[in-house]
Amino acid sequence: MMYNFSFSSNGTKTAVAGWVFVLVLSATAFGQTKRPVKQPSRAPVSKAAPVKAVLPPDAPTVTLVDDLAFRKILVPNGKPLMINFWATWCGPCREEFPDLVKLDGEFKGKIDFITVSLDEQEELTAGVPKFLFEMKAKMPTYLLVTPDEEAAIAAVSKEWAGALPLTVIYDPKGAVAYFRQGKVKPEDVRIELNKLLTADGPVVTAVP
Amino acid sequence: MKLKIVVLFTLIAGFVFVLNPMAIDARGGLEIGATVENFSLADTDGAARSLNDLKGKNGTLVVWLSAQCPVVKGYKDRINEIAAAYRAKGIAFVGINSNATEDLNWVRSNKAEFGYNFPVLIDKGNVLADKWGASVTPEVYYLDAKNVLLYHGAIDNDRSGKNITEQYLKTAFDSSLAGKPIAKTRANAFGCTIKKTGESN
Numbered sequence: 001m002m003y004n005f006s007f008s009s010n011g012t013k014t015a016v017a018g019w020v021f022v023l024v025l026s027a028t029a030f031g032q033t034k035r036p037v038k039q040p041s042r043a044p045v046s047k048a049a050p051v052k053a054v055l056p057p058d059a060p061t062v063t064l065v066d067d068l069a070f071r072k073i074l075v076p077n078g079k080p081l082m083i084n085f086w087a088t089w090c091g092p093c094r095e096e097f098p099d100l101v102k103l104d105g106e107f108k109g110k111i112d113f114i115t116v117s118l119d120e121q122e123e124l125t126a127g128v129p130k131f132l133f134e135m136k137a138k139m140p141t142y143l144l145v146t147p148d149e150e151a152a153i154a155a156v157s158k159e160w161a162g163a164l165p166l167t168v169i170y171d172p173k174g175a176v177a178y179f180r181q182g183k184v185k186p187e188d189v190r191i192e193l194n195k196l197l198t199a200d201g202p203v204v205t206a207v208p
Numbered sequence: 209m210k211l212k213i214v215v216l217f218t219l220i221a222g223f224v225f226v227l228n229p230m231a232i233d234a235r236g237g238l239e240i241g242a243t244v245e246n247f248s249l250a251d252t253d254g255a256a257r258s259l260n261d262l263k264g265k266n267g268t269l270v271v272w273l274s275a276q277c278p279v280v281k282g283y284k285d286r287i288n289e290i291a292a293a294y295r296a297k298g299i300a301f302v303g304i305n306s307n308a309t310e311d312l313n314w315v316r317s318n319k320a321e322f323g324y325n326f327p328v329l330i331d332k333g334n335v336l337a338d339k340w341g342a343s344v345t346p347e348v349y350y351l352d353a354k355n356v357l358l359y360h361g362a363i364d365n366d367r368s369g370k371n372i373t374e375q376y377l378k379t380a381f382d383s384s385l386a387g388k389p390i391a392k393t394r395a396n397a398f399g400c401t402i403k404k405t406g407e408s409n
Contacts, residue, residue, distance in 0.1 A: 085398075089278040092401065118398045120368055147373060149365060153396045161361070163344035163401035181343060182401045 055125070059133040060141065062117065062124050067146040071155060073114060076172050080111040080196045082189075084139075085156070085166040087118045088127040093165040096183040097135050100167075103189055104139050110197055117143045118164060171196055237341015237360070240393040244355045247336055249304070249329035252316040257327055259302070259355065266298030266385060267352045269377070272337065273303045273328060274345040275310045275318035277400035279367050283346050284322040286363060291326050294381050299350075303328035306337035307345075309403040334404045344399040350380055358390055362397035 065073065074083070084100055086093035104113050115137070117128045124143050132141055146152050153162045157176055160166060169178035169192055178192040238244065248258040259268065271287060274280050291301040303324055305315045312330060319328045331337055340349065350359040359380035366372045376395045383390045 087398075090400065091276065092403075147365065147371070149397045150362070150395050153398070160396070161344045161347065162396040162398045164398060165401070182403070 055129055056133060059129040060137065062128045062132070063140070063142045064121070064124055065116075065142045065144050067148060067152060070116075070142070070144050070146065070152055073116075073142060074155060074170075074174075076170050076174055077112060078172055080172060080177070080193060081170045082107075082111055082113045082178075082193070083156075083168050083170075084113075084115045084184075085118060085164055085168075086115060087164055088123060088131050089119070090164045092183050094131070096165060097131075097137065099184060099186045100139070101135055101137050103184075103186060103193075104137070106190070107193055111193060113139050115139050115141045117141060119143060121145050169193065169196070171199075237343075238349070238357050240357055240360060242357050244340075244349075244351055244357060246355070249331055249336065251327045251329050252312065252319050257302075257329055259351075262300050262302050262327065263351070263353065263355070264295070264298045264300035265353060267300075267350065267358070268355075269294070269299055269301045269381075270349040270351065271301065271303050272342045272345050272347040272402065273305050273324075274307050274400055274402070275305070275314050276307075277345045279399045280346050281322070282367050282369065283363060284324075286369065287346070288323055288325055290363070290378060290381075291324075295326075297381070297385055299381060299385075301326035304331050304336060304342075305329070306331040306334040306342065307403045308334065308405045334402065337402055337404070343402055344396075345402060346399060348377055350377065350384075352384065358384055359393050361395040362399075365395070365397065367397060367399070 075081075082103075086097070088094070100113075100115070107113065117123070119128050121143065128141065128143055144152060149162065153160050156166070156168060157179055159176075159179060160181065163181050165181075165183065167178070167180045167184045167189070168176060169189070171177045177196055178189065180188070244259070246258055246260045248256050251257050259270075262268065269291070287301075295301065303319075303326060305328055310318075315328060315330060337343070342349075346363060347361065348359070348363060349357060352358055359377065361376065363377045364372045365374040365376065374392075374395070376392060379392065380390045
């Protein structure tokens with residue numbers, strides 16, 4: 001879906017009109033199995049474009065992470081940690097998102113669930129929060145920008161070649177408990193998470 | 209003493225390699241140095257094409273493609289440019305489509321649309337993808353003239369094409385053509401999942 005945003009002198013008006021247009025389009029597009037995916041453009045994107053203006057005020061905030069910050073969000077904090085890697089340009093990623101939002105609601109408070117977008121940095125305040133808003137997603141979402149994707153992929157799992165979507169669950173000690181390249185099967189995720197949550201006794205941490 | 213250790217190490221490495229020519233990597237795919245078996249698949253016109261018939265005198269580049277993956281679309285011009293430049297140097301390009309969700313007509317019209325200047329073969333039932341461990345598009349395998357795997361993975365390190373700092377594939381080609389060892393034989397990058405048969409796409 002391509003939106004024709006114009007940022008002329010009366011940019012705000014145009015942008016508001018654009019957002020209404022987007023809402024109408026989104027409403028009609030819901031329910032279709034194949035939503036057209038926004039294609040990445042190789043044309044230069046104007047940095048001055050006030051993209052934020054088209055977002056509703058309560059759209060989620062997406063956090064930009066570099067390689068170093070990315071390593072930190074991969075570490076579980078006492079609970080199982082589920083991470084979904086996706087992008088707005090990835091069809092199957094968009095298709096499975098309602099399932100992820102549902103899982104997030106079911107396991108809220110029991111696990112940590114975050115998503116990492118591999119969109120272009122321009123989408124940090126545009127396509128990514130817009131999509132999360134449409135999906136009513138509440139998971140903390142990060143956008144990874146690194147010159148060394150190779151290292152980032154390896155940090156997630158040795159089994160991963162970088163294909164999106166990827167959903168990984170780490171146990172509280174950081175070991176991979178679930179690894180799924182392609183759309184998740186929600187029932188498998190539930191089984192895996194329940195297994196982790198009912199594991200015998202509290203998590204034992206090594207004494208230094 | 210040092211020489212002895214080096215000789216011993218080389219012998220062990222050679223021995224392990226000879227014993228294990230189809231070694232597999234952590235993801236269940238082909239390992240660098242493995243010799244690939246010949247394969248034959250139908251192209252977009254229905255003709256059977258084999259690796260050994262298609263390969264160039266300096267080797268073959270096998271690239272997994274998808275008609276709908278935006279990352280492949282972003283790479284199509286680069287793929288065509290590299291294919292044209294290195295065909296002149298004796299490296300043949302072969303495209304493979306293993307996506308269960310993309311039928312023959314779609315793959316054929318996509319080949320025309322993207323202007324691929326090399327054959328695209330249909331891997332029905334993702335047999336070859338499973339055998340080689342291919343899981344992402346675009347994903348490349350560079351084989352020498354004896355079908356030994358020299359490089360596997362990403363084309364470069366920036367799918368947008370705007371900030372490329374590592375030309376993994378071209379560097380591998382250039383090293384190999386100059387008779388030098390390839391410094392980086394594996395690299396991953398983000399791309400699309402190959403939609404395999406039996407998966408809920």
